[in-house]
Amino acid sequence: MALVLTEEQSMLRDSARGLIGDKAPVSHLRQLRDARDAAGFSRDLWRTFAEMGFAGLLIPEEFGGGGLGCVEAGVLMEEIGRTLMPSPFLATAVLAASALSRGGSAAQKSQYLPKIADGSLLAALAIDEGAKHRPLMTGMQALRSGNGFRLQGDKAFVVDGHTADLLIVAARTAGNAGEGLGLTLFLVDPRSKGIATERTAMVDSHNAARIVFDNVEVNADGVLGEVDQARGLLEGVLNIGRGAVASEMVGLSEEVFNRTVSYLKERRQFGKLIGEFQALQHRAARLYIEIEITRAAVLKALQTLDGDFANAAAAVAVAKARAGSTATSAVQEGVQMHGGMGMTDQFDIGFFMKRARVCQELFGDSNFHADQLARMKGY
Template identity: 65%
Template sequence: MPLVLTEEQAMLRDSARDFLAEQSPITALRHLRDSADADGFSRPLWARFAEMGFTGVLVPESHGGLGLGHVEAGVVMEQIGHQLCASPLLASGIVALTALKAGGNAAQQDAWLRRIGSGEVIATLAVDEAAKHRPLQISTTATPVAGGLLLDGAKTFVLDGHVADLLIVAARSAGQPGEAEGITLCLVPRTAAGVSVERTVMADAHNAARVRFDRVQVAADAVLGEVGRGALVLEAALNAGRCAAAAELLGLADEVFERTVNYLKERKQFGRLIGEFQALQHRAALLYCELEITRAAVVKAQQALDADAAKAGPAVAVAKARAGRTATLAVQEGVQMHGGMGMTDEFDIGLFMKRARVLQELFGDANFHQDQLALGRGY
């Protein structure tokens, strides 16, 4: 399959680009940060996301969505990366939604998909428990009791957890941390008794939360999939998130590259445009090549998810690892080529660097995914 966008996908890209550039420029992120906004994102903008159909890209048409795939979701995420837009789309409209599509029964899908797709409900996945992404290292317990399960434990780095209406919690009902068997996914309202949420504003001014579960009652019909067999559904949701994060990293890196090249064409030193210096031309050319290779890897992963999500893991790992490294290179080169002002808060490049660092860690950094590829190939 060609690693390029179709005409319809290109139209969606252009629509998302124009909408976000007008409605959510980088100044909007600065306003959210500097005003210490309680939500950390604009609810009126989120409503406009729903009107544009962005929140329902992955929702089946039978549940009121657009019924599109991960290529289209990635197109929107890439444009979000260009503008550093703070929104729950990644957490709710991609990761949580994929978990419900992959593991939800008819009743659960009827209850949640349409509402998530319309932006009425925000959902998020709660999986990590330590500083690094290790999705099988789950010690939060889901103890069987009469009528359901009892949740005890804590999660960290829960995207948009402080504003989420629904938490999809990965807990352990059997086995030991590190084992895939025994993982159970539970649907838990954020306002349920025993749930406590602490907002944690990340370095990039985006949202996450620490969530604690103290003897939280989970009814039997609130289990997503089968008890003890949630690992495959969890992996499907995480791969969707990894692919979307890779797309956002690509958009972020592309924006930094464009800004840096424009600066090279404007800044003069020793009476010459600095873009005329061969050393800087070589560095810009290398970054351009890295961006194009990463773009192909990201589209390949998106297409693999749409074709057969169960077999897409390796392609997604390559895309996430490459996107993280490429974005890191882009922001480092951007800061250096802009000189001293590249380090100032008044200049936007620093905001891109912070977002790139957070996205690099989100759902596994390059080292994590390289390790997963090696293990999958028998090393």
């Protein structure tokens, strides 16, 4: 398949770019940060997303969604990356919608997917427990109790977990941390007795949460998929999320590049535009090439998720690892070429550096995915 967008996908990109660029420029993030907004995103804008069909992009048409694929989700994430728009799109419309669509029972799909599609329900995926992304190291216990389970443990870095109406929680019903067998996903009401949620505003002015589960009761109907067998479902959902985050980093990188090139054409030093200095031209050219190669790798991963989902892990690992290293290079070059002012709050370029750092860690950094790829290849 050609590594270019179709006409319909390009139209979706243009529609999303117009809306996000108009309603959520970087100044929108700055305003939410300075106001210490309780949600950390605009609920009015999220309702607009739902009205345009973006919230239900990955949800089957029978449940009120658009029935589209990972490439289309990546198109939206790339535009979100250009303006650093805070949004529950990743947590709710990508991760939660994918988990429910792929692992939910008929009753669970009917109950939750239409609400996600119309924008009335927000959800979050609670996986990691430590400082690094290590899904197999899940240690939270789910002990059988009556007709269900009791959850005991902590979750960290739950993206938009403080606003969620539904939590999808990974816990261990068998085995030990590090083992693939014994993982189970649960649908949990965050208002349940025994749950304590602490909002953690991250360095990039986006939001996550730390959630403590103290003997939280979940009945058997709250199991998503099969007991002890969640590893495959979870890895698939995480790969969709990784492809989406990689797309966001492509948009972020390109926006930083464009802003930096514009600055090179405006800033004068020693009586010349700094863009005339050959050393800076070479650095800009190298960064442009890196971004375009990464764009192709990410699009390939998204196409593979749509066309050959079972065998997409390697392509996703390449895309996420490369997007992380490219975004890091882009923001470092952007800040350096802006000079010392690049890291001041007056300039937006510092916001991009902070977001790139968080996206690098989200669902595994470049080293994590390089290791995953090596293991897949038998090294």
